[in-house]
Amino acid sequence: MRQITIYDIANEAKVSVATVSRVLNGTAPVKVSTRAKIEALIQKYQFQPNAMARSLLSKETGIIGVILPDLTNPFFPEVFAGAELEAQESGHTFLLCNTMGLYTKESEYLNIMQEKRVDGIIFLGGRINLKDCEPHLVQEVVDHANKIPIVLVNGNLRNTELTRVVTDEYAGTVFAVRHLIELGHTQIGFIGGESHTTTTSIKLRAFRKTLRDEGLPVKEDWILTDSFSMESGRQLMQKLLELSEKPTAVCCVNDFTAIGAIKTAGEYGLKVPDDISIVGFDDIPLAHHVIPELTTVSQQASELGQTAVKVLRQMMNKGKVKKLTSLEPQLIIRQSTAPIKSPL
Amino acid sequence: MRQITIYDIANEAKVSVATVSRVLNGTAPVKVSTRAKIEALIQKYQFQPNAMARSLLSKETGIIGVILPDLTNPFFPEVFAGAELEAQESGHTFLLCNTMGLYTKESEYLNIMQEKRVDGIIFLGGRINLKDCEPHLVQEVVDHANKIPIVLVNGNLRNTELTRVVTDEYAGTVFAVRHLIELGHTQIGFIGGESHTTTTSIKLRAFRKTLRDEGLPVKEDWILTDSFSMESGRQLMQKLLELSEKPTAVCCVNDFTAIGAIKTAGEYGLKVPDDISIVGFDDIPLAHHVIPELTTVSQQASELGQTAVKVLRQMMNKGKVKKLTSLEPQLIIRQSTAPIKSPL
DNA sequence: TTGTCTCAAGCAAACATTATCCTTCCTGCA
DNA sequence: TGCAGGAAGGATAATGTTTGCTTGAGACAA
Numbered sequence: 001m002r003q004i005t006i007y008d009i010a011n012e013a014k015v016s017v018a019t020v021s022r023v024l025n026g027t028a029p030v031k032v033s034t035r036a037k038i039e040a041l042i043q044k045y046q047f048q049p050n051a052m053a054r055s056l057l058s059k060e061t062g063i064i065g066v067i068l069p070d071l072t073n074p075f076f077p078e079v080f081a082g083a084e085l086e087a088q089e090s091g092h093t094f095l096l097c098n099t100m101g102l103y104t105k106e107s108e109y110l111n112i113m114q115e116k117r118v119d120g121i122i123f124l125g126g127r128i129n130l131k132d133c134e135p136h137l138v139q140e141v142v143d144h145a146n147k148i149p150i151v152l153v154n155g156n157l158r159n160t161e162l163t164r165v166v167t168d169e170y171a172g173t174v175f176a177v178r179h180l181i182e183l184g185h186t187q188i189g190f191i192g193g194e195s196h197t198t199t200t201s202i203k204l205r206a207f208r209k210t211l212r213d214e215g216l217p218v219k220e221d222w223i224l225t226d227s228f229s230m231e232s233g234r235q236l237m238q239k240l241l242e243l244s245e246k247p248t249a250v251c252c253v254n255d256f257t258a259i260g261a262i263k264t265a266g267e268y269g270l271k272v273p274d275d276i277s278i279v280g281f282d283d284i285p286l287a288h289h290v291i292p293e294l295t296t297v298s299q300q301a302s303e304l305g306q307t308a309v310k311v312l313r314q315m316m317n318k319g320k321v322k323k324l325t326s327l328e329p330q331l332i333i334r335q336s337t338a339p340i341k342s343p344l
Numbered sequence: 345m346r347q348i349t350i351y352d353i354a355n356e357a358k359v360s361v362a363t364v365s366r367v368l369n370g371t372a373p374v375k376v377s378t379r380a381k382i383e384a385l386i387q388k389y390q391f392q393p394n395a396m397a398r399s400l401l402s403k404e405t406g407i408i409g410v411i412l413p414d415l416t417n418p419f420f421p422e423v424f425a426g427a428e429l430e431a432q433e434s435g436h437t438f439l440l441c442n443t444m445g446l447y448t449k450e451s452e453y454l455n456i457m458q459e460k461r462v463d464g465i466i467f468l469g470g471r472i473n474l475k476d477c478e479p480h481l482v483q484e485v486v487d488h489a490n491k492i493p494i495v496l497v498n499g500n501l502r503n504t505e506l507t508r509v510v511t512d513e514y515a516g517t518v519f520a521v522r523h524l525i526e527l528g529h530t531q532i533g534f535i536g537g538e539s540h541t542t543t544t545s546i547k548l549r550a551f552r553k554t555l556r557d558e559g560l561p562v563k564e565d566w567i568l569t570d571s572f573s574m575e576s577g578r579q580l581m582q583k584l585l586e587l588s589e590k591p592t593a594v595c596c597v598n599d600f601t602a603i604g605a606i607k608t609a610g611e612y613g614l615k616v617p618d619d620i621s622i623v624g625f626d627d628i629p630l631a632h633h634v635i636p637e638l639t640t641v642s643q644q645a646s647e648l649g650q651t652a653v654k655v656l657r658q659m660m661n662k663g664k665v666k667k668l669t670s671l672e673p674q675l676i677i678r679q680s681t682a683p684i685k686s687p688l
Numbered sequence: 689t690t691g692t693c694t695c696a697a698g699c700a701a702a703c704a705t706t707a708t709c710c711t712t713c714c715t716g717c718a
Numbered sequence: 719t720g721c722a723g724g725a726a727g728g729a730t731a732a733t734g735t736t737t738g739c740t741t742g743a744g745a746c747a748a
Contacts, residue, residue, distance in 0.1 A: 003461070003491060005733090005734055005735090006734065006735065007734075015697070015698085016697065016698045016699075017698095017734085017735080017736090018697070018698060018699080018700095018736080018737080019696085019697055019698080021735070021736060021737085022696095022697085022736095022737095024735095024736095025736080027736080027737080028695095028696085028697090028737095029695065029696065030696070030697080031695085031696060031697085034696085034697085046487055046491075048455065048458045048459045049459060049734080049735070050400075050459070050461060050733090050734050050735070051459040051460045051461065051735095052396050052399050052400050052405070052460070052461055052733090052734075052735090053400055053703085053733070053734035053735040053736090054734080054735055054736075055396050055703095055735090056394075056396050056397055056400065056702090056703045056704065056705090056733095056734080056735070056736095057702075057703055057734095057735060057736050057737085058703095058735090058736080059703085061396070063439070063460075071415070071421040071424055071425060072418070072421050072422060072425060072629060074416070074418060077415040077416050077421055078416060080415055080440075080442075081415060081416060081442060084441075084442050093439055093441060093453075093456055093460075094439065094440055094441075095407070095437055095438065095439055095440075096424075096438055096439075096440040097428075097437060097438075098424075098425060098428050109437075111392065112437055114392045115392045115393065115394070115395040116395045116396070116406075116407075116437075117347070117394060117395065117396055143390055147347060147390075230633045259633060260633065262635075263633060263635055266635055285416060286630065289574045289603055289604065289607060290634065291606075291607055291610055291635060347704095349703090349704055349705085350704065350705065351704080359727070359728085360727065360728045360729075361704090361705080361706095361728095362706085362707090362727065362728060362729080362730095363726085363727055363728080365705070365706060365707090366706095366726095366727080368705095368706095369706080371706085371707085372725095372726080372727085373725065373726070373727095374726070374727080375725085375726060375727085378726085378727085393704080393705070394703090394704050394705065395705095396703090396704075396705085397703070397704035397705035397706085397733085398704080398705055398706075399705090399733095400703095400704080400705070400706095400732090400733045400734065400735090401704095401705060401706050401707080401732075401733055402705095402706080402733095403733090
């Protein structure tokens with residue numbers, strides 16, 4: 001079942017391939033009668049021009065590569081959905097690659113994408129989300145970026161000038177901590193993800209700074225980090241609740257850990273938010289379907305994806321681009337935080 | 345920053361392009377010294393052969409297209425992850441398209457995929473998930489399937505012989521209902537999704553049949569359908585709880601609606617599972633992080649994806665394929681179901 | 689009639705590869 | 719010395735498009 005080509009159409013219509021091409025693309029006038037004849041044949045055979053051959057000439061594939069660590073984390077599908085929305089305008093589609101956080105896979109996929117000559121790459125998570133990253137891993141990305149436009153989303157690579165789109169996680173954390181303080185909390189804990197990630201370190205920096213600014217002590221026993229999963233949230237919360245002196249509020253690095261923390265609090269007989277307040281980060285869709293609904297900081301994931309595509313498009317058009325686009329997060333107050341009842 | 349080509353390498357190495365190609369593909373012997381020279385240049389310029397040109401000859405792109413309705417529903421990322429896992433073996437990557445349930449988008453993406461000459465297509469949800477579907481929409485998919493291997497996942501198109509991979513949703517529902525009956529429930533409600541989808545209709549059929557088989561009455565007031573969202577689950581549960589005579593257990597079409605239902609039950613002062621039992625379907629990761637953890641039927645989403653790729657690969661290799669592969673679901677008993685306390 | 693202009697359509701190059709068919713050069717053997 | 723045979727590598731066609739240049743045919747004016 002050979003795919004039919006522009007030659008087949010041209011032959012049967014008794015015209016040259018050039019004419020068929022012109023009908024296809026409207027790049028030059030074609031007599032109404034011949035056009036009709038050609039269009040009829042295109043219809044008859046359901047002919048679709050071969051995008052490969054076309055790209056070979058035009059140097060454009062209409063494909064944007066997306067590299068992300070884990071589609072199972074609902075934050076990423078939302079970024080992706082935003083990107084897809086924005087990409088409609090320019091008719092781009094997406095080559096999607098899950099790395100499961102493995103750098104080897106990131107490298108592999110970067111290579112594949114270059115081979116396939118994608119028009120641009122959106123890079124989320126992984127090595128760009130590390131506080132520090134081995135020089136050769138950095139260099140590798142830079143090498144690719146010299147040939148293909150790359151946008152880093154919510155991450156960075158030290159000592160490079162790569163274009164980035166990020167949420168202002170620092171500001172977001174300040175919002176969250178201030179909110180807890182305004183509710184009267186003075187004993188506030190922090191549940192983080194992997195400590196060598198930028199996300200965790202930025203949020204932790206904001207957390208410490210805000211407490212200090214407000215004249216509250218920073219208790220290191222209440223600052224725990226592990227990973228970004230619900231399971232991790234459960235375990236760290238458990239540690240907090242086993243302490244002799246417990247916090248009355250906890251600021252979590254993301255919604256997953258926050259949901260885990262709430263679960264554990266329940267298991268320890270504490271009611272959220274009456275006995276303990278918990279605030280998350282991301283505002284994944286789940287956040288307002290969980291009991292109690294989660295107070296959190298919205299990342300505007302969809303907008304992050306949209307912006308990434310916009311920026312990428314500018315780069316593809318050789319336009320001027322801002323090296324750093326920062327989106328303001330927003331505090332979403334729901335049910336998991338409440339004024340302090342009484343110090344424990 | 346022009347991408348460098350096999351010619352550039354050949355020129356600088358003072359050999360013909362044929363030789364470089366042979367080094368690249370190992371298709372013929374090359375003297376060790378020339379090979380070394382060429383490899384050095386490849387390294388130096390980070391040369392990657394253009395996959396487009398290659399595909400033009402080989403008629404293979406190494407890309408599998410995936411069409412699905414909504415990546416935001418955690419079931420789909422899991423299927424995707426399974427597919428990706430399996431695709432590693434053959435080195436395929438994925439062109440991913442979200443249709444948001446719009447048939448026009450499905451058509452558009454099918455066309456794009458054919459233009460891009462993907463090696464195969466995995467089709468989830470959308471029109472293949474309807475009980476009935478307009479003939480021209482059916483025909484369109486069949487036309488594409490004549491040119492490119494297509495596998496339908498958890499769906500069907502009437503009067504066609506398209507290859508399918510499905511979970512046995514009928515059996516799964518029987519497991520769920522039997523479980524409730526074994527716990528002593530006799531008054532069981534059903535919360536469905538869109539009523540014109542195959543998923544809802546299959547599950548509903550299984551639901552009715554099982555009750556009848558067990559000699560229990562089917563009360564139509566307790567069978568409600570709307571959509572697959574958490575919000576829908578909340579609303580339908582509300583309707584159930586406003587009835588004068590209420591069920592003591594509810595079987596939900598998926599985990600999303602089940603989670604919504606649990607939430608509403610809580611708002612009505614009912615404890616799950618003490619006052620009312622609720623069972624879901626899908627076993628999304630969230631299911632065991634919610635309070636109470638959800639009793640549900642596991643779809644083995646990941647395996648579904650893996651199998652789809654396996655089948656697709658057989659089709660690509662012109663091998664014999666089973667027209668229908670059916671995966672057995674599994675009842676996962678957690679905390680949202682319990683023996684009946686007392687009839688309300 | 690001739691020259692000019694315009695519209696429609698053809699020709700052939702270009703794109704980056706791979707595959708096929710050749711050529712050249714060496715080595716070993718009779 | 720002649721020659722077979724194999725290793726190494728070159729030349730070229732082929733893949734399916736787009737596009738710049740060219741050509742041919744009318745139309746129309748001088």
